[in-house]
Amino acid sequence: MPYGVQIRVWGDYACFTRPEMKVERVSYDVMTPSAARGILEAIHWKPAISWYIDAIYVLRPIRFDNIRRNEVAGRVPKFKPETVMKNEKRLFYLVDEGDNRQQRAATVLRDVEYVVKAHFELTKNAGPDDNAGKHLAIFQRRARKGQFFHQPCLGCREFPAFFELLEDEQPQSCYDGVEKDLGYMLLDIDFANNMTPMFFRAVMRNGVISPPRPGAQGVRA
Numbered sequence: 001m002p003y004g005v006q007i008r009v010w011g012d013y014a015c016f017t018r019p020e021m022k023v024e025r026v027s028y029d030v031m032t033p034s035a036a037r038g039i040l041e042a043i044h045w046k047p048a049i050s051w052y053i054d055a056i057y058v059l060r061p062i063r064f065d066n067i068r069r070n071e072v073a074g075r076v077p078k079f080k081p082e083t084v085m086k087n088e089k090r091l092f093y094l095v096d097e098g099d100n101r102q103q104r105a106a107t108v109l110r111d112v113e114y115v116v117k118a119h120f121e122l123t124k125n126a127g128p129d130d131n132a133g134k135h136l137a138i139f140q141r142r143a144r145k146g147q148f149f150h151q152p153c154l155g156c157r158e159f160p161a162f163f164e165l166l167e168d169e170q171p172q173s174c175y176d177g178v179e180k181d182l183g184y185m186l187l188d189i190d191f192a193n194n195m196t197p198m199f200f201r202a203v204m205r206n207g208v209i210s211p212p213r214p215g216a217q218g219v220r221a
Contacts, residue, residue: 004054005120005136006166007143009039010113013065014154014161015106019186019197025069025106027155029062029180030204033211034188035155036116039163042152044139048126056209057115057171065110069158071102112154115171140165173207180204188214196221 009031016028016035033053040051120139122130142148143165152161185202189195199220202209212219 004117005040005139005143006115006117006171007040007043007163008059008113008115008166008171009036009152009154009161009163010060011154011159011161013067013108013110013159014112014156015108015159016155016186024104025108025156027064027107027109028185029109029182030058030202030209031056031112031114031116031154032186034186036114036118037188039116039152039161040118040120040139042148042150043142043163044135045149046130046135048123048130049120049135050123051118051120052213053116053118053211055117056211057117057173058175058204058207058209059113059115059171059173060111061174063110064107067106067108068103069106071104072100073102074100108159109154115166140167175204175207177206178204179206182209184220187211187219190214190221 014027014031015025016030016032017025018028033056036053036056037051045051120132120135122132143163146163151157152163153159154161180203182202182204184199187198187200189197198214200212200218202211
């Protein structure tokens, strides 16, 4: 039996990057379901459960801002485990010799606030000690205390997400009575199928986006 939760999420800036923008970062109009799932998993996740996003409420007006961000062109080298075990201790870092720095423009969201409604289901990795009530209690306890395993973010690591558990309050969107077609949006990544991205046609009705489940009709790879 799926157990549902809802949390309020907000932050000063957010960037849910459109994959079709190759050089400059441009954010979607609203939070993507995969970003919402990432926030829930930052609070509580185990191999025994899988999160599914039911609805995303847009509480504040959609506003964009243009900023410039310092980035690097290279990546931190990733050594093979065999190499690390056979050789001396190796450090994972990036040496910046001056020509590796880049400054790029980004179109980001500002002053965002959402309510994420979601539920989790037990997976095939669930053991005899796993049950839905146990994981629901763990999530609620951690969310009430503001605990997380790693800092949840709003698309990018430099944009931290703040959250609180909503138990009885019903969210009210500023777009009540408005319908807006947001175009195709990233739903999630299919990690079991060579990390294939999945997209869906996002429509915001009364300030609410209701994403489908992965594999549902209308989801495109």
